[in-house]
Amino acid sequence: MNSVERTDVLVVGTGFGGAIAAYHLAAGGAKVVMLERGPWLTSGDFEHDYKLGSSYTRIFDFVVGDGMSVLGGNxxxxxxxxxxxxxxxxxxFVFERRGSIRRRMWPRAIDRDSLDPWYDRVEESIPITQQGWDDVSYAGGLWAAACRHSGRTANPVPAAVDTSTCVNCNWMMAGCRFDAKQSLLLNYLPAALAHGAEIRPLHEVQSISRTDDGGYRVHYAHVHDEDYRLTEGAGTIDAKIVILAAGAAATPVILQRSEPALGPMPHGVGRYFSGNGERLNTAVLNEDRVRDVLGLERGDGLGYAANQIGKGPTVANWDRLDASLPEYSRYSLEQLYFPPGLGTILALAEDGSWFGPRKKEMLERWQSWLIIFQMIEDDNEGVFGPPPQRGNSDRLSQQMLGVGRLTYKPTANTVAAWAMADAECKEILERDGLATVTPWTNDLVGAYTVHPLASCRIGDDPHTSALDDRHEVRGHPGIFVTDGSAVPGALTVNPAMTISALAERAIPGIVAAARERGVDVTYGAPAPDGSTSGRRGAAHLVPDLMRR
Amino acid sequence: MASRKPDDHQDRTTTLEAFADTIIPGEKRYAGDLAVAGVSRGGGAVQAGAIELLEWDATGLTGGLDDFAAALNRHAAAYAAEHGLAAEDGVPPFVSLPYDDRAAVVRWLTAPGHPEKALWVSLALFCNMAYDSAAHLSTAEALAAGHPGLTAMGITRPDPDGLWRFRAWSYGRPLADVHPATTPSGSPA
Known part of the structure; x- marks a missing residue:
């Protein structure tokens, strides 16, 4: 007897795009199953440990490409x-960007004003703190003081961190042990589960095919819980609606692999990838100058020496986020933390070397490092080649490290923008002998991004966007994409808020499509904690989004 | 298949140690240490445990280590021939090279466009990780045991429960003017 598992809505991925969709659809009455390729860890599982096999290597992935490597959650x-x-x-100004296509790349229907109510919904659902100067880490404070010393402004960055429980351990990349970081494990996902959604970890979706009744069949492999190079069997689930939110480095790969079964994919699938224009610089501070020039003191005679302390980025310089400046010359410069391991290999010593005696001397100054994160406007240069055998990479190590199929050859626009931002970092931090600053090398693993975007993007032009402005894959009704893939291009700031707001905005259209396909579901859930002001604020936008 | 001679394994280890020592150099472990060139004070990647890490199959490199060592020695022999450098008898060609020449070989193998670049970069990545994150050891235990990389970098010890908490983290005062176009919730306008 051939028993086929069926659900109303199948969600691929449990990050922002997947969790938000799963919550609203489950709360609206749909049967929702979420497939997640990675493991399911909770706060007690998050370790402070760099050892391979600890939570740090189990829950994120580093996929090396040709010219671009991507760090993402797993x-x-x-x-x-x-x-x-x-x-x-x-x-x-981001919503008016023209980019490589030389005409507005965002859908006409979306600008900052029309997205603000959806940002508000996210802000109500994921507690976001506007950090004060007391919350700003030493690294952020140093960056602020250096910005001021060079005549610039600097802003504490709004963050989804409960500063009352944060211990400033800087282990955020290994998962937050203290539930200070307001991850989806604390809001949308438990709310989705409460409404009956199911989450199945270690289920890696490979492809989608059609069913005879006009729905879709999702094909997955079970991933071994310790050695992700291994799989243990496979299965399928049939669904009326499929929501892809596997991340911008994986969603297009699933669609590419599905092409033989589903038919041709829009041109934009696996093209126009943006690394959000990201690039890192390392400053090695002269501690005496930090005290003498900036007047900073930690006590015990220390000026700074606090690279290890904090909660990632806390302060950004936004002076270049100026709509009057030409495209490719607008960017933010954000203080960041990057842990050892992947966070040091690409840093260049003063003599330009990434290894050897000078590099070792630089590592000995590690506590005096300050990492500055640039987010420029890139040119959506990334293209995915034919998919690997499974997943989105050929896995090299048991966890974390694989080789993918992304090719990224930065254009002159991107290279010039990085050079401009590099020069500004130098100007700010080398002033009066504060530090020596070098950019990370792009020669070893290409450029790198922690914010992959746009590989399956929304837009009005079918030739340059894989999705319409309701996030439905063109030519494949009933398949939606709600993750970072859908964002049209680089944002000049961290993208999680915008990915989430777009996902919130996409839900009414997905509900309408589900209803058309016979799913008994309604739109209108409050925030996961029951708050309703965000829902009220966006209500006037819903009827248009539900009209198909 | 021919069984491997014991000295092949020793040569492999010595060659990989010389590679690791090129990435993060250290001081010689004992008089006559050939693998470690001795161009730096204190422990380097070798003392930090690079070979233990590479020989752990979790890295995905373990099965290829024989080939890495053999290829590195082939490249080194070609480099030595090209530059008229004499090899020491019984010493693997890469190990025979002085530090600056080892570094030149590594730079060449990892340069953009080299067909084997990705392989050598991945080997270098793990050698670096042995030093800067001790990825083969529990971090707290590595620190307690005086791991040379973590110690040299000044990484602090965790609390007794193995977790890091910092009681002081902020200068605690305004250090710049915020951008005039900032929304009430702290975003760019």
Whole structure:
């Protein structure tokens, strides 16, 4: 007897795009199953340990590509579990960007004003703190003081961190042991579960095919819980609606692999990938100058020497987020923390070397490092090649490290923007002998991003966007994409807030499509904690989004 | 299949140690230490446990270590021939090279466009990780045992329960003016 498992809505991935969709659809009455390729860890499982096999290597992935490597979440909760929780809204000019297609790349229906009510819904659902100067880490304070010393402003960054329980351990990338970081494990996901949604970890979706009744069949493999190179069997689930939210480095790969079964994919699937224009610089501070020039003191004679202390990014310089500046010259410069391991290999010593005696001397100054994160406007240069055998990479190590199929050759626009931002970091931090600053090398693993975007993006033009402005895959009704893939391009700020707001905005259209397909579901759930002001604020936008 | 001679394994280890020592150099462990070039004070990647990490199959590199060592020695022999450098008898060619020449070989193998670049970068990545994160050891235990990399970097010890908490984290005062176009909730306008 052939028993086929069926659900109304199948969600691929449990990060922002997946969790938000699963919550609203389950709360509205749909039967929802979420498949997650990574493991399911909770706060007690999050370790402070760099050893391979600890939570640090189990829950995130480093996928090396040709010219671009991508860091992303690999666990229930996705990026929200491993990210640094910076949650700024994107500046107004971003929505007017033209980018490589030389005409507005965002759908006409979306600008900052029309997205603000959806940002508000996210802000009500994921507690976001506007950090005060008392919350700002030494590293953030140093960056602020250096910005001021060079005539610039600096802003504490809004973050999904409960500062009353945060211990400033800087282990955010290994998951928050103290439930200070407001990951999806604390809001949308438990609310989805409470409404009957199911989460199945270690289920890696490979492809989608059609069923005879006009629905879809989702094909997955079971991943071994310790050695992700191994799989243990496979299965399928049939669904009326499929929501892809596997992350911008994986969602397009699933669609590419599904092409033989589903038919041609829109041109934009696996193209127009953006690394959010990211690049890192390392400053090694002169501790005496920190005291003498900036007047900073930690006590015990220390000026700074606090690289290890904090909660990721706490302060950003936003002076270049100026709509009057030309595209490719607008960017933010954000203080960041990056742990050892992946966080040191690409840093260049003063003599330009990434290994050897000078590099070792630089590592000995590690506590005096300050990492500055640039987010420029890139040119959506990334293209995915044919998919690997399974997943989105050929896994090298048992966890964390694989080789994917993304190719990224930065254009002159991108290279020039990085050079401009590099020069500004140098100007700010080398002034009066404060520090020596070097950019991370792109020669070893290419550029790298922790915020992959746009590989399956929304837009009005079918030739340059895989999704319509309701996030439905063109030519494949009933398949939606709600993760970072859908964001049209670089945002010049951390993207989680915008990914989440777009996912919130996509829900009414998905509910309408589900209803068309016979699913008994309604739209209108409050925030996961029952708050309703966000729902009220967006209510006037819902009828248009539900009209198909 | 021919069984491997014991000295092949020793040569492999010595060659990989010399590679690791090129990435993060250290001081010689004993008089006559050939693998460690001795161009730096204190422990380097070798003392930090690079070979233990590489020989742990969790890295995904373990099965290829024979090939890495053999290839590295082939490249080193070609480099030595090209530069007229004499090899020491019974010493693997890469190990025979002085530090600066080892570094030149590594730079060449990891340069953009080299067909084997990805392999050598991954080997270097794990050598670096042995030093800067002791990825083969529990971090708290590595620190307690005086791991050379974590110690040299000044990484502090955790609380007795193995978790880090910092009681002081902030200068605690405004250190810049915020951007004039900031929304009430702290975002760019």
């Amino acid at each position: 666990c229930v909760g996705g990026g929200s579990v491993v990210y640094f929780a910076a949650m700024p809204r994107a500046p107004r």
